[in-house]
Amino acid sequence: MGLIQSRHDESAAVARKGVCRWRCPSHQVASGIIAGTDGVVVLDLCPALQSFSKSLRCVTFTIVKMATLKSSFSSRSLGLSVLSLVSVLSPVSAKLAATGLTVTLNDIYYYVSPFSNGKVDVPCGSLAAVPKVFGFKPVVVVNQGNIAQEDVSTLFANWTTIDDVFQPAFADGVFLAGSGVSCPSGNSTKACEVKAASRSFVSLKTSNIPSGPYFLEVRTGQVYPVYRLYEDFAGAFMQPVIPAPDGGFQVMSAQIPGSAALTIGVPSRLYFTKTKEKPLAGVRLGVKDIYRLKGMKGSNGNRAWYNLYPASTYTGPAIQNLIDAGAQIVGLQKTSQFANGESATADWVDYHAPFNPRGDGYQDPSSSSSGAGASIGSYQWLDIAIGSDTGGSIRGPAGVQGLFGNRPSTGLVSLDNVMPLSPTLDTPGFLVRDPYLWDDANAALYGANYKSMAATKPKYPTMINTMGFPTNPDQSAAAAILIKFASDLANFVEGTVTPLTLATAWNASIPAGANGTPLSQFLNTTYPVLITKEQIALVREPFYRDYAGEFPPITPCYE
Numbered sequence: 001m002g003l004i005q006s007r008h009d010e011s012a013a014v015a016r017k018g019v020c021r022w023r024c025p026s027h028q029v030a031s032g033i034i035a036g037t038d039g040v041v042v043l044d045l046c047p048a049l050q051s052f053s054k055s056l057r058c059v060t061f062t063i064v065k066m067a068t069l070k071s072s073f074s075s076r077s078l079g080l081s082v083l084s085l086v087s088v089l090s091p092v093s094a095k096l097a098a099t100g101l102t103v104t105l106n107d108i109y110y111y112v113s114p115f116s117n118g119k120v121d122v123p124c125g126s127l128a129a130v131p132k133v134f135g136f137k138p139v140v141v142v143n144q145g146n147i148a149q150e151d152v153s154t155l156f157a158n159w160t161t162i163d164d165v166f167q168p169a170f171a172d173g174v175f176l177a178g179s180g181v182s183c184p185s186g187n188s189t190k191a192c193e194v195k196a197a198s199r200s201f202v203s204l205k206t207s208n209i210p211s212g213p214y215f216l217e218v219r220t221g222q223v224y225p226v227y228r229l230y231e232d233f234a235g236a237f238m239q240p241v242i243p244a245p246d247g248g249f250q251v252m253s254a255q256i257p258g259s260a261a262l263t264i265g266v267p268s269r270l271y272f273t274k275t276k277e278k279p280l281a282g283v284r285l286g287v288k289d290i291y292r293l294k295g296m297k298g299s300n301g302n303r304a305w306y307n308l309y310p311a312s313t314y315t316g317p318a319i320q321n322l323i324d325a326g327a328q329i330v331g332l333q334k335t336s337q338f339a340n341g342e343s344a345t346a347d348w349v350d351y352h353a354p355f356n357p358r359g360d361g362y363q364d365p366s367s368s369s370s371g372a373g374a375s376i377g378s379y380q381w382l383d384i385a386i387g388s389d390t391g392g393s394i395r396g397p398a399g400v401q402g403l404f405g406n407r408p409s410t411g412l413v414s415l416d417n418v419m420p421l422s423p424t425l426d427t428p429g430f431l432v433r434d435p436y437l438w439d440d441a442n443a444a445l446y447g448a449n450y451k452s453m454a455a456t457k458p459k460y461p462t463m464i465n466t467m468g469f470p471t472n473p474d475q476s477a478a479a480a481i482l483i484k485f486a487s488d489l490a491n492f493v494e495g496t497v498t499p500l501t502l503a504t505a506w507n508a509s510i511p512a513g514a515n516g517t518p519l520s521q522f523l524n525t526t527y528p529v530l531i532t533k534e535q536i537a538l539v540r541e542p543f544y545r546d547y548a549g550e551f552p553p554i555t556p557c558y559e
Contacts, residue, residue, distance in 0.1 A: 097114075098114040099114055099253040100112055100113055100114045100242075100252070100253055100254065101114075101134065101136065101215075102229070102254045102255070102256075103133055103136075103215075105138055105167065105169050105170070106167060106169050108167065108228065109228070109229040109254075109256045109263075110165075110215075110226045110227065110228060110229060111226065111227040111229055111252060111254040111265045112136060112215045112224050112226055113224050113225045113226070113227065113242060114224070115224070115225075115242075115243075115244070115245055116217075116222040116223060116224055117209050117210070117214065117223055117224065117225050117271075118206060118208055118209040118222070118223060119206070119220070119221045119222050119223070120141075120175055120191070120202070120204060120205075120206060120209070120216070120221050120223055121190065121191035121202075121205055121221060122191065122202070122216070122218060122221045123190075123191050123192055123193050123202065126193035126200060126202055127139070127172075127173045127193070127200050127202070127216075127218070128200075129172065129198075129200065130172045130173040130200065131172075132218065135217055135218055135219055136215040136216065136217055136218070136224075137173060137215065137216045137218055138169060138170045138172070138173070138213065138214075138215055138216075138226075139170060139172075139173040139174070139175060139213075139214055139215070139216045139223070140156075140166070140170040140171050140173070140174055140175070140211075140212065140213050140214070141175045141177075141204065141209050141210070141211055141212060141214060141223065142155065142174060142175065142176050142177060142204075142211055143175075143177040143204060143207065143209055143210060143211045144177070144211050145178065146178035147176065147177075147178065149176065149181065149194070149196055149201055152171070152174060152176070152199075156168060156171050159270060162269060162270075163212075163268055163269045163270050164228055164266070164269075164381055165212075165213060165226060165227070165228040165266065165267065165268035165269070165270075166212065166213045166268055166270060167213075170213040170214075171199060172198070172199060172200065173199070173200050173202065173216070174199055174200065174201050174202065175202050175203075175204040175209075175223075176201050176202070176203065176204055177204040177207065181194050181201045181202065181203040181204075183203055190205075191203050191204070191205055209223060210270070210271045210272070210273075211270050211271075212225070212268040212270035212271045213226055213268055213270070214226060225267060225268070225271065226267075226268065227242070227252070227254075227265030227266055227267055228265065228266055228268075228381075229254055229256050229263050229264070229265050230256075230263070230264050230265075230266065230379065230381055231256060231257075231258040231261050231262075231263060231264075232258075232261045232262040232263065232264050232331075232375075233258065233259075233261050233355075233378070234354050234355045234357060234374045234375060234377075234378040234379070235260075235261065235334070235352055235353075235354045235355055235374070236286070236333055236334060236354045236370075236371040236372075236374040236375035236378065236379075237262050237264055237286070237331040237332065237333050237334065237371060237375065238262075238289045238299060238331070238332045238333060238334055238351070238371070239251055239262070239289075239296065239331060239332045240252040240254070240262060240263060240264045240265055240330065240331045241293065241296060241329055241330065241331055241332065242265065243328075243329070244295055246294075246295070247294065247315075248293065248294030248295030248296070248315070249293045249294060249295045249296050249329065250295055250296070251296070252264075252265050262331075264330055264331050264382075265330065266284050266328075266330055266381050266382075267282075267284075267328055267330075269282045272326060272328070274326070278325060278326035279325055279326065279440045279443065279444060280322060280325040280326040280327040280440060280441060280444055281325075281326030282326065282328060283326065283327045283328065283383045283384060283437065283441070284327075284328050284330050284381065284382050284383045284384075285322060285327040285328060285329050285330065285383065285384055285385065285386065286329075286330060286331055286332075286333045286371065286372060286375050286376075286382055286384075286385035286386070287319060287329055287331070287332055287333060287385070287386055288332075288333050288335050288368075288369055288371065288372055288385070288386060288387045288388060289301065289332040289333060289334060289335050289371070290335055290339055290388060290418055290419040291316060291318065291319050291332075291386070291417070291418050291428075292312035292314075292315065292316055292417040292418065293312060293315050293319065293329065293332070294311075294312055294313060294314050294315045295311050295312070296311055296312060296332065297309065297310065297311045297312075298312065298332070298419070299350075299351075300335065300337070300338050300339070300419045300539075301334065301335045301336055301337040301338060301339070301350065301351060301368075302337050302338065302350055302552075302553075302554060302555075303350045303351075303553065304547070304552040304553045304554065305543065305552075308543075308546060308547060308552070309546075312417065314417065315417070316414070316415070316416050316417030316418055317413065317414045317416055317417075318386075318413045318414060318415060318416075318418065318428050318445060319386070321413065321444055321445050321447065322386070322441070322444055322445060324444075325440075325444035327384075327441075327444070330382065333369075333371030333372050333375060333385060334351055334353075334354055334370055334371030334374075335367075335368050335369065335370065335371065336348070336353075336367035336368040336370055337349070337350065337554065337555045338419070338421070338535065338539060338554075339368040339388065339390065339393060339419065339421045340367075340368065340421070340531070341367050341368065341391070341392075341393075342367045342368070342370075342555070343364060343367075344364045344365065344370075347555055349555045350553075350555070353365060353370060354370045354371050354373075354374035354375075355374060355378075356373070356374060356377065356400060356401055357374065357377045357378040357401065358377065358400065358401055358402060363400065364400065365397055365400065365401065366392075366396035366397040366399070366400045366401075367393060367396065367397070368387075368388070368390075368393040368421075369385070369387025369388060369389070369393045369394050369396075369397050369431060370397060371385070372385035372386065372387040372394075372397060372431045373385075373387075373396075373397025373398060373400070373401045373403060373405075373431050374397070374401065376401070376403050376431045376432060376433060377401035377402065377403060383432075383434070383437060384430055384431070384432045384434075384437055384438075384441055385430065385431045385432070386428060386429070386430055386445075387405075387428070387429060387430070387431055388418070388421075388426060388427065388428050388429070389406075389407040389408070389426075389427055389428075389429055390421045390422050390425045390426050390427075390531065391425065391527050391531070392407075394406065394407060394429045394430075394431060395407055397431060398431050401431075403431050403432065403433060404430075404431070404432050404433065404434075404435055404438050405429065405430065405431045405432070406429060407427060407429065408427050408428070408429045408442075408446070409427065410424070410425060410426065410427045411427075412427065412428075412445075412446040412449040412450065413428060413445055413446050413447070413449065415428065419539060420534065420535060420538045420539065421531050421534070421535050422530045422531040422534045422535065423534060423538075424530050424534065425527075425530060425531075428445065430442070430445075436454065439452050439453075439454045460492075460493040460495075461493065461495065462493055462494060462495030462496070463495055463496060463498055464486060464489055464490045464493070464495055464496065464497045464498065465498055465499070465500040466486055466497060466498070466499050466500065467499075467500050467501075467502070469482055469483065469486060469499065470482060470483060471483075471499075502519060503518065503519050503520065506518075506519040506522075507519075
């Protein structure tokens with residue numbers, strides 16, 4: 001049996017000190033005082049509240065005992081208090097919305113989504129031995145074929161190896177589909193409970209709820225998906241997100257203990273099944289904070305920008321391609337300011353640079369896809385991150401954190417609703433540990449513009465060019481590693497290693513139009529001119545204008 005605990009454990013102690021929680025069941029019709037002992041007052045406000053909303057079913061209040069409150073009081077003063085509370089709760093002036101619940105189950109932190117995955121039939125009095133908090137019980141749904149009761153232990157053992165969200169404590173209460181639960185004779189249409197060993201099995205009569213761990217609201221039968229919570233100790237994320245029912249996203253309102261770190265939630269992998277149409281089903285994705293998501297505000301690495309502009313009303317096509325393929329976005333990730341190059345910690349002003357996990361954990365993560373690189377380098381619970389590359393913003397973080405990453409060709413997918421640095425050079429791409437996942441993600445993002453080579457035996461080039469490589473392995477330990485790597489690669493492709501100097505190669509094949517100009521001078525200002533001229537027109541000028549004529553706070557090097 002699992003030990004379940006709310007983040008608000010102090011509530012019981014507070015109640016004993018004079019706080020009482022009042023619940024308004026939908027069937028209650030009386031009004032006035034339900035109970036009043038030791039100066040603690042429980043009020044029935046159902047009739048008054050129902051006059052405001054006929055759909056109101058249940059409201060919970062907490063009334064704190066004041067120092068002046070006595071156990072004997074006049075009905076007149078009580079009536080005034082009731083009217084005051086009702087006036088505050090008027091639907092005209094108050095809007096109440098659920099944002100989820102944080103709990104621990106066997107000392108593991110979970111976030112319970114505010115959005116239900118469906119409804120199950122809960123037989124009266126069932127699941128009595130399953131722990132409960134705020135009316136929610138941890139349960140598991142098994143909705144895959146005809147799994148027999150005696151086979152679930154093997155199934156659950158497999159789940160614990162493939163999913164970091166599921167744990168055996170969810171399996172005290174099992175909703176089992178198909179013929180797995182043998183209901184008493186004559187009870188084939190209604191849910192029933194069968195107890196076996198230490199588990200309670202309830203027959204599942206619906207087929208639209210995916211298998212996996214959930215929290216069941218006992219009163220309504222609604223089951224809510226759960227997210228396991230992790231600390232963003234690398235400082236890679238800007239905001240944690242969860243999907244909203246309207247196809248957009250909202251901030252995940254959860255926080256676990258940690259040192260100046262956000263909390264990120266990840267959904268159970270068991271909820272998702274990979275198909276031809278959904279090749280990224282259940283893949284956990286981090287998104288660079290230059291891509292706009294419906295319902296979310298963005299920062300581009302700048303606080304003034306975040307505070308000025310509202311949430312986006314739509315998700316751009318690049319990210320939508322990944323969502324349509326089944327990817328699960330878990331958060332927006334840090335970018336250097338306006339995707340320009342920055343060095344930790346000399347340039348990072350508005351937000352702290354992420355921590356590169358390699359070496360001593362204090363190395364520069366490179367930029368501008370800094371959060372993407374730091375997160376994939378740090379977290380096994382995150383599968384892939386999407387960044388962008390204009391002048392090295394994927395290749396740099398990938399290189400210093402030991403990840404796969406490249407600069408794809410420009411123009412493979414629309415960058416609508418993405419902050420530009422230089423449309424001439426901007427291109428989206430991934431940072432990833434698994435090359436096979438990289439292949440699937442490329443296919444989903446670029447569509448017909450991508451050709452997978454996974455099933456093709458490649459013909460590798462046989463000339464390995466090195467630039468800036470050491471030549472003496474005794475020079476340092478790093479030199480020995482680099483020289484061995486180049487040698488091993490050449491042996492693998494049956495080729496040779498040849499040092500390359502760009503200036504020499506340029507001089508040997510200089511175009512006539514260059515008029516003998518050295519390469520360093522010919523290309524010196526190309527990149528800075530492109531990003532400056534294009535981003536000033538597309539980003540800086542509109543930003544300054546929208547900031548009501550004032551100069552917005554930005555990193556000095558961009559002024």
